[in-house]
Amino acid sequence: MGSSWGFIEEVGWRKGPWTSDEDRLLIEYVKLHGEGRWNSVARLTGLRRNGKSCRLRWVNYLRPDLKRGQITPHEERIILELHARWGNRWSTIARSLPGRTDNEIKNYWRTHFKKKIKNSSDNAEKSRARLWKRQQFQQQQQQQINNQINNQIDIKKVMSLPTMPQAKQEMTILYPNNTIDQQDQVGFFYSSMLNNSTSISQSEPSSSNEDIMWDDLWNLDDFYGHFMINTTTYNKTNTTPCLQPMATTPAFY
DNA sequence: AAGTAAGACAACCGCGGTCGC
DNA sequence: CGCGACCGCGGTTGTCTTACT
Numbered sequence: 339m340g341s342s343w344g345f346i347e348e349v350g351w352r353k354g355p356w357t358s359d360e361d362r363l364l365i366e367y368v369k370l371h372g373e374g375r376w377n378s379v380a381r382l383t384g385l386r387r388n389g390k391s392c393r394l395r396w397v398n399y400l401r402p403d404l405k406r407g408q409i410t411p412h413e414e415r416i417i418l419e420l421h422a423r424w425g426n427r428w429s430t431i432a433r434s435l436p437g438r439t440d441n442e443i444k445n446y447w448r449t450h451f452k453k454k455i456k457n458s459s460d461n462a463e464k465s466r467a468r469l470w471k472r473q474q475f476q477q478q479q480q481q482q483i484n485n486q487i488n489n490q491i492d493i494k495k496v497m498s499l500p501t502m503p504q505a506k507q508e509m510t511i512l513y514p515n516n517t518i519d520q521q522d523q524v525g526f527f528y529s530s531m532l533n534n535s536t537s538i539s540q541s542e543p544s545s546s547n548e549d550i551m552w553d554d555l556w557n558l559d560d561f562y563g564h565f566m567i568n569t570t571t572y573n574k575t576n577t578t579p580c581l582q583p584m585a586t587t588p589a590f591y
Numbered sequence: 592a593a594g595t596a597a598g599a600c601a602a603c604c605g606c607g608g609t610c611g612c
Numbered sequence: 613c614g615c616g617a618c619c620g621c622g623g624t625t626g627t628c629t630t631a632c633t
Binding site (some may be wrong): 354355374375376377389390393397426427428429440441444 | 617618619620621622623626627
């Protein structure tokens with residue numbers, strides 16, 4: 339390991355950044371022989387680069403029809419739309435953007451959009467965590483209540499049930515792996531990007547709405563949680579707690 | 592001014608498909 | 613049909629530059 343680029347030679351092949359002399363040799367080769375047969379470049383020009391490296395250099399950097407400069411907002415929108423349709427099929431996307439290479443588009447995507455999707459993903463992940471916490475809590479609570487009913491527990495134990503805020507802090511975050519298809523999040527991302535009327539490059543994925551939604555559900559859940567506890571009523575004649583577990587699961591499950 | 596983190600981009604690598612022998 | 617050479621693709625890595633502390 340530790341092979342920094344530069345003048346690394348492996349089995350005679352040079353690696354790392356191309357020099358202007360190497361570029362010139364490759365350009366001359368293509369002028370004379372055309373594109374292709376990259377493995378013969380070294381033999382015919384004396385260039386100590388393997389065919390793969392030559393092809394890559396030509397396709398991504400030296401080709402005369404390459405468009406240089408920043409990706410335009412229009413191109414950006416095309417990339418977004420085509421990525422939504424094709425996924426990571428960079429060469430397919432590149433065919434719709436004359437002068438742009440798959441490598442360029444791929445790099446552009448990774449630096450400009452990937453992190454935004456990740457953020458969106460992270461938010462969705464957090465949402466899942468919250469959902470899972472809710473479910474765990476309710477299951478726990480339901481279990482406790484059922485046990486209490488079944489075992490005819492005394493009221494002291496009921497009164498020591500944790501309140502929701504405590505539960506929120508104490509509960510371990512456990513949630514299943516990828517219960518929601520990641521594509522859902524990606525789709526959410528695309529629509530938020532494409533529907534944004536302002537410049538795409540400046541827009542942020544509107545994950546906050548999702549967050550707000552889940553936070554609202556959390557609050558709703560708080561309500562249900564407390565409702566369950568607070569509906570602990572007492573049979574006045576009996577002094578034993580009369581628990582009324584929720585008959586149905588809230589609709590949002 | 593120096594150190595560091597993040598961004599941008601060029602290049603490499605592995606793998607699978609195609610083609611000619 | 614099998615095999616090797618070649619090619620193209622997508623993922624990943626390394627380096628350079630810029631922004632920030």
